[in-house]
Amino acid sequence: MAQFRNPDAVARLRADFERQGAMSSMGITLADIAPGQVTLQMPFNPAFTQHHGYMHAGIITTAMDSACGFAAFTLMEAEAEVLTVEFKSNFMSPAAGEAFRFEGEVVKSGRTLTFTQGRAVAISEGAEKTFATMTATMMAVRGMRG
Secondary structure, eight states: OOOOSSTTHHHHHHHHHHTOHHHHHTTOEEEEEETTEEEEEEEOOGGGBOTTSSBOHHHHHHHHHHHHHHHHHTTSOTTEEEEEEEEEEEESSOOOSSEEEEEEEEEEEOSSEEEEEEEEEEEETTEEEEEEEEEEEEEEEESOOO
16 A cells, blocks of 8 residues: 655645645645545536536536545655646546536556546435546655745
């Protein structure tokens, strides 16, 4: 099982997450943090829907990107910050639900590049359905704080 490379990883992750105006604006919160894994959650909000009433793909992609990025961050060294290099998302069905969960998981962690995968889960009346996935590459950047 993976281990945190930085003993302050969880505290730093929480502080970095709280500084993201985008996450708070969308009502996205941290649900779980483990080495190589981060889970975010979000209630349905009609302010973030597209013209058919589903959550907008841009909102879902933003949340999956953050989950993947923070999952990568959990395995980075103390002096590293995380930035997204690239990602690809696939939507298998519309983003319809009462609430949403976004899971990010590290596939392979390296010194500079970390490969991750993510998924978005819609929750309605207690039932869960994965409706989108992501693969993302994250980069450890050193000498950059905040």
